[in-house]
Amino acid sequence: MTYENILVAHGAISQITINRPEKLNALNRQTIQELHNAFKTAGQNPDVKVIIVTGSGEKAFVAGADIAEFASFSVEEGAKLAAHGQDILFDFVENLSTPVIAAVNGFALGGGLELAMACHFRIASDNAKMGLPEVSLGVIPGYGGTQRLPQLIGKGKAMELIMTAGMITAEEAKSCGLVNYVVPQQELLEFAQGIAQKIARNSPTAIGQAITAVNAGYKEGMDGFKAEIQAFGKCFDTEDFKEGTTAFLEKRKPDFKGN
Structure with missing residues (x-):
């Protein structure tokens, strides 16, 4: 299958890379659909034991949603956007029977953090910064952020991050349980591969x-x-x-x- 906005490296440990570096890997509807297709294909392949998802370049995992795409949406269109995205990507990844590791390099904001949180666990580069800045745009997280963030770090801290629209560092994310490990950026994928190999040895x-x-x-x-x-x-x-x-x-x- 040919993709425009993602790269897929096949193997027992497959890697899906969001590849829109000029947009800091922001999620638009096409990218969400391509990610769904890639995750579905990998999940149906019995030879794939683990999936690693990351972003291209050194600046961002995913810097958020593509705001220009929905800036003029109506109430109905906004709700449909969130429902469709949750169905085909965020809930889909969370419930995939193949383990998915998020290798978070750089910014993971808005929909990017929501994608990382939908994965089964997260590893971050030491330059990563994470947050849900949606309220600064007059909207709220719509891809599961208001639900998964409290589950991972507790209600009080999640409320603070959502209401301030602030960002936290990789080390802060680790201290509150949002990520499992923080490693130097140049070691991120190798480290993720090492954990994936341990998983792949099991049933x-x-x-x-x-x-x-x-x-x-x-x-x-x-x-x-x-x-x-x-x-x-x-x-x-x-x-x-x-x-x-x-x-x-x-x-x-x-x-x-x-x-």
């Missing part, structure tokens, strides 16, 4: 069930403990479970096939 089916169980605990109307029990039980009907337990008893490394 893809079990990881997918773990993602489902963890996410259930954050969804209204769902009982995370019941979801965990169901996901745990499903693992017993997989070849990966048979291989994992057999390899353990035979004192060898397992060879997981993802089924």
Whole structure:
């Protein structure tokens, strides 16, 4: 598949790079659709064990949404924009059974931070800065930011960041649990690859069930403990479970096939 605004490097550890450096990798509707297509394709490929998403250049992961695209929208158009984006990208990434790591290089603002938060966890370069500046434009985060940020860092700190429209540094993001690691920018992708390789050695089916169980605990109307029990039980009907337990008893490394 040919893309205009993203780059895709295929492999067991696939890399998706938002490639609009002249716009600081801002998300427009075309880029959101291309990202959906790339994530869907990778998620359906059993050979892909982990996905890393990052931004091109050294200045930005994603510096926000493309404001010119929606500046004249009506109420109905604005709501439709948010609903469609959440459906095809942000919620889609969060619920993908293939692990997604955000390698945050430079600015992650607005929709960029929302994309990073939709990923399963985040690694930041030491020059990264993050924030949700939407209220300074007379609007609020519309791609899940008001929900995921409090889940990750707590309600009080999230309220402060959203209402001040301020930015925090990579180290501040790490201290409040928004990112897992901060590394020098030139080491960011190598570091992300190292974690991805550790993940890739484990059972893809079990990881997918773990993602489902963890996410259930954050969804209204769902009982995370019941979801965990169901996901745990499903693992017993997989070849990966048979291989994992057999390899353990035979004192060898397992060879997981993802089924």
